[in-house]
Amino acid sequence: YRINNAFKGYAHRESYLEEAVKTLKVEDCPDYKRRKGQKGSVVVISGTDTKVEKYGTTENIVYKTSVYRAMTLEKYNELKNNNNLPPPDYIEYLTRDTHQTYSKRLKKTFKHSNLRYGKYNECPPGDKYFLNSSKDAKGPTYLMYVSDNSTGSDIEVKEELKDLMDKKRDGIAIHQYDRKASVGCMTTCSGSKTDNSDANSLYNEIPDLFLHNSMEKAKMIDNNGVVHDMSIERRFVRIIIEERDVIEKQWEDIKYGTTKWFGKE
Structure with a gap:
């Protein structure tokens, strides 16, 4: 659809794909069998698999x-419980430390919570x-947001984290x-x-x-002039954020907060 949203030659391309599936014996592939019929994606941010990465002159501990x-x-x-997970389809490394104290863009000084998952500190871990x-x-600034619901960018305080979170987190x-x-992002x-x-x-x-955003109004007109609905229903992306090991230190300036948390190599 990104290449040719007029669907020119779609039926022909579809027949080639079907033939390729047969010729390459896709249905015999162990990874295909693990994923057959699955709709959606899972993203896992490790709490222990780390490396050091530089951005400018700053060294950052980043998480697989x-x-x-x-x-x-x-x-x-x-699959994880059965030790049968396939290799990831893609790997990135993200920071989880949250040390910004002043935003030139917002002209704002950030006062970090004294709670580990409180305002402007790290994202609370979770598996749902x-x-x-x-x-x-609902249209915030960046491409991707973590939420405990499928239509927002906020996280409610969970019972098991109520002593580590002072209020609902958003953004x-x-x-x-x-x-x-x-200031809490990755x-x-x-x-x-x-x-x-x-x-x-x-x-x-x-x-x-x-994909569902691109395809929600997609249609195909075949050679007989018949209009086909090509829209794709939303497939949810679930993200697991593992708890990480940290070193606790004090902010150099109390106006930014009390404790700050550093990741371990």
Whole structure:
């Protein structure tokens, strides 16, 4: 659809695809069998699989982020419990430290909560989140937002985290820059603009984030003039954010907060 939204030659291309599936014996592929019938994607941000990555002169501890396409959360848990997970379809590395203290763009100083998952501190861990596109999250600034619902960009306080969260969190995104440009978000340590960063690459590697938006009004007119509905229903992207090991230190200036949390190598 991105290449040819007029669907010229669609039936012909479809027949080639069907023939390729047979010739390459796709249905015999173990990975196909694991994913057969699955709709949706799962993204997993590790809490322990880390490396050090530089952005300018700043060293950042970044966490392995794995994308599994054509997989529901239930299937992911089943495969993981059975030690039968396929390799990830895509891997990115994201920061989780949140050290921004002043925004030139907003002309604002950030006062961090003294709670680990409180305002402007790191995203609370969880295994039932949704990763939403900006359109599904009702139009915030960045491409992707973490939420505990499928149509927003906010996280309610969970009972098990009530002592670590002071209020509902909102606006937790995945975007460019490094931890110094993060007030609770996760960053790729790259790029100065959204359309020139690894965040864009990650977004494009999760088609379920945007395909339904592109295809919601898609139609095909065949050679007989018959109009076919080509729209694709929304397929949810679930994101698992694992708890990470941290080192606790104090902010150099009390106006920014009390404790701040550093990731471990």
